[in-house]
Amino acid sequence: MTAARPVLQVEGLRKVFGDRVVLDGLGLTAAEHSCTALIGASGSGKSTLLRCIDLLEVVDDGVIELDGEDITDPRVDANTVRTRIGLVFQSFNLFPHLRVIDNVTLALRRVHKVDRDKAEADGLAMLERVGLRDRAGARPDELSGGQQQRVAVARALVTRPRLMLFDEVTSALDPELVGEVLALVRELRDDGMTMLLATHEMGFARDVADQVCFLEGGRVLEQGPPEQVLGDPGAPHAAVPAAHHRRRPALNLPGAPLRQ
Numbered sequence: 001m002t003a004a005r006p007v008l009q010v011e012g013l014r015k016v017f018g019d020r021v022v023l024d025g026l027g028l029t030a031a032e033h034s035c036t037a038l039i040g041a042s043g044s045g046k047s048t049l050l051r052c053i054d055l056l057e058v059v060d061d062g063v064i065e066l067d068g069e070d071i072t073d074p075r076v077d078a079n080t081v082r083t084r085i086g087l088v089f090q091s092f093n094l095f096p097h098l099r100v101i102d103n104v105t106l107a108l109r110r111v112h113k114v115d116r117d118k119a120e121a122d123g124l125a126m127l128e129r130v131g132l133r134d135r136a137g138a139r140p141d142e143l144s145g146g147q148q149q150r151v152a153v154a155r156a157l158v159t160r161p162r163l164m165l166f167d168e169v170t171s172a173l174d175p176e177l178v179g180e181v182l183a184l185v186r187e188l189r190d191d192g193m194t195m196l197l198a199t200h201e202m203g204f205a206r207d208v209a210d211q212v213c214f215l216e217g218g219r220v221l222e223q224g225p226p227e228q229v230l231g232d233p234g235a236p237h238a239a240v241p242a243a244h245h246r247r248r249p250a251l252n253l254p255g256a257p258l259r260q
């Protein structure tokens with residue numbers, strides 16, 4: 001192991017909407033291969049933080065370093081940065097008129113200029129990993145919510161990002177579909193993907209995260225291992241749905257393994 005530089009380092013991040021200070025000098029660090037759970041009350045700034053990291057918001061102050069590069073520098077090309085970051089939202093944001101495979105390969109073809117055959121091969125391999133290769137030709141509305149969210153994960157993964165951001169990826173799902181998506185997130189974590197996930201699922205945060213950041217008022221109030229930040233695992237809200245433990249084929253990305 002090298003004493004590696006963190007994949008993500010956020011310092012003094014400030015974001016203001018009108019007269020509302022939403023991020024107020026927020027700082028956090030995510031080491032390579034680590035999983036960081038962002039928890040905190042509604043409105044505490046979790047989604048805004050993820051959107052700032054993906055450069056979907058212009059920050060008012062502070063620094064966001066991805067692999068040591070300050071991506072808030074105005075000279076940085078946001079689209080190039082975004083190809084190094086995968087973001088999965090609560091609502092899947094799939095294009096309804098495009099087949100599953102075309103949703104997954106769109107960025108590869110449009111942003112990365114990968115030719116159609118190669119993009120399709122990579123896309124199918126990624127769909128295989130999320131257990132949906134046989135649905136490649138379907139339209140999103142022919143899939144369940146859990147399946148659509150797995151397509152959204154495949155779409156984010158296909159560009160082989162350095163960092164994955166998950167924003168409440170199970171909160172729009174029916175309870176019986178939550179487990180399959182959480183299982184997928186867990187497998188990615190096990191494969192060594194560096195990830196940040198905003199979640200209200202305390203049991204899952206405890207189970208999957210290496211560190212938990214508790215946000216309040218746009219700051220990280222506490223950052224530490226789950227048992228330190230979340231306390232007693234015996235609390236009733238900490239129960240992990242059994243479906244999380246369902247196994248799925250290994251999620252190694254096509255090409256080089258995530259963990260080197």
Ligand SMILES: Nc1ncnc2c1ncn2[C@@H]1O[C@H](COP(=O)(O)OP(=O)(O)OP(=O)(O)O)[C@@H](O)[C@H]1O
Binds near residue numbers: 043
């Ligand atoms: N585009 C915007 N314009 C104005 N205010 C915004 C905007 N986006 C977010 N906010 C405000 O910023 C604050 C933080 O919102 P954010 O969505 O980051 O919270 P959150 O922690 O993700 O909450 P939740 O748990 O409900 O998802 C809220 O008060 C919200 O109203």
Ligand SMILES: [Mg+2]
Binds near residue numbers: 046047167198
């Ligand atoms: Mg949110």
